[in-house]
Amino acid sequence: MSRPNFFEHLHPPTIPAREARFRYTFGLGGMSLLLFLSLIVTGVPLMFVYVPTAVSAADSIRTITYVAPYGWLLRNLHYWAAVLLLLTGSLHLLRIVFSGSYKKPRRFNWLLGLAILLLSLLLSFSGYVLRWDVDTYGALTVGTHIVRQFPVVGDWFYRLLVGGTEIGDATLVRFYTWHILGLVVPVLLLVGWHAFRVRRDGGISHRAANATAGKAPRIPRRELVQREGIAALAVLLVLFTLSLFWNAPLAPPVDPLAGPLAEPAQIAAPWFFLWIQALLRYWPPLLAGILIPLCVVGILALLPWVLDRQTEGTAVWFHPSGRWAQLVVGAIAAGIIILTIVEWRQ
């Protein structure tokens, strides 16, 4: 028998029927993968027009949006795919937590997934900055200012990120390179590894053999692929609908010499960082912009080691063994959602 290829590796001849049901996984991992691929497919053509210089960035975005044939569609697809990716990625994380799928032996893959989500946030932020208009410029100013608050290494880190002491051409080209290369390549590798580890860790998280009476029913590869196909079509349907009827946002450009031409909108942070912007209203940047987000990441990263070390309850929704993990992550999610809504309405 020949060695299975990567596709066959991810799609074994049969998988357990219960865990293959849509209502168990909601297909969130696969959807995220599809959206990630959509981002690459739509992002590469954008690179042919986008010019990463302070003078030309906003102009080239306008060329893409208004002049280049189907530029508007590519940009809208790219934008909405990124929005949806953060949503499906986050929901995937919640699914993993609430169905106890982070437990040993999947603890390492939990870390890989978390890293992918964090890098996706950075990708989204760097993409947001590339618009180079008053809103994104405001977010960039605030964001890099937060970085500066890092104890000891803050200034060094800031200069590394900004490419000097002032936001300008060097900053833009650095964010551009991070966006199209520096972050994409690691994410690609991590996504591959993450998917590979699913099989290595024993396939999609499923109930222990002793928890099922008799042999659990299984479905063949063909059926799994069909289900995935339908989920993929559904995602593309949502993506195209959003892209056709709702345009990706744009704001007035920034004067390359004089700075912003207009006041940034009240909301300067991208939507996925609104919760941090909300915290910044009340607390100093070091606490709100660095320590709290780091704490959230730390809690999530250590979750399978600290909050729930048991293996019992894998693949069972809201199993009591994971009560603490569910409560803490639920509280974090609720906090982020509430802060985001509050800040959105400001």
Next chain:
Amino acid sequence: MSGYQKATAVLGMLLLFLVIGALARQERQPEVVQLTPTLTGQPELCLTCHEGIEEISPTHSIETFGCVLCHGGDGLALDKDLAHATMRGGRNPSDLVVVEESCGGSACHSGAAADGRDHIHRVLTSVQATYAGAIAQVNYAFGGQADTTAHFGVTAVEDDEITTYTGLPALAAFHPGPEAPDPVQTFNRDCMHCHLSAAATQEPYYYRATGCAACHVVYENDGLYRGGDPTTPKDEPGHGRTHQLTTAIPYYQCNHCHNRGNYSLRQMTFLEREDLPGSPYLSAQDQRELEYYQPISQFTLCEWELDCVDCHTNGEVMGNGDIHSNQQEIQYIQCRTCHGTLTEMPLLETITDPDHPAIYSADLNPNYSVAVGDTVIATTEGETFGWVQWDGERLVETGKVDGRLYEVPLVMGSSCQQNPDEQESAYCHECHTYERTVTQP
């Protein structure tokens, strides 16, 4: 078909519809019209939507200036809100709040007086912009200040180069506090509508812009746009006649502010004249006679046959760069400027310099021209009336607004019985008042 196949087929069809929708939307994308003005070298797409709009003036040609240089805005955005979000002064870049950015610059309208480029400074210091005369008179009349010299303007203004003996160094912004006499506060609240920064009353006869465009962009009495910009509604009042600057400013443009009625200081309110609009069956000439002045005014034939700008010069209207307490301080054009006196011909000047301001001004007006060798009326303040020329035997006036020709009668050699010391128009009105023939219905 299995359930999977059905679901796939349905989703596939829906997706196909969306793809067709995307094709349709691309088809509906506007055909981009790009312009790269020579002064900025930056492409602009404004004409994609505004194709057909009038060039603002021959001296600001669209190929040279484009749109963004004056208007600001996001010239590459084809989304209305985004494109217009950063425009200067909304639709009017000549509003005095933004005029320095849009019309200024030492190469344009905020240069040196010697180069004739101090337009913005002259306008900002002019009584039309400061409203200093009215403020000073009212503030004095009601005990807010001890003299009739102006101390306040609509906004604070300074002049560091005083050239006339009535010129003032500065005005403070007029913000009477609660300690000011009541009528002064009422005046401040209700009567500060007659200056270049005040928005026009949105009613027929009042429509106008602010800033430079208040005079130089002509508004019809009905405030309707009659130009070719497809985005400006033709049935929505409050737009200029066309998107054009002009020095051929008709009397009714001046009348959007002047001759609209009277301020009653007793009631501290504006009393609108009641004789407008006249009968719809009046001839254009009768309509003009009716509209031009208020019923109680005294005026001569030429004062309503000609347009205001045929006599009231640039220097009078836009000011001379000094801050004055009263418009009268810089009104110096009299009947004698063109008609002379019993003993004196009007002042004449023969143009010898090809860069003479008379030639420059004539180039800005479509209705008359001045060339080297022409002899034109000169004023005591050194201005010239290029549109009133001496041909060796006669003095001929060309209407700045309509190009009509008039022979200017001279007082010298006539049977006029004027006293040489009495040259103000009121004295001329004693004999030459024109009796209004159009009566009020």
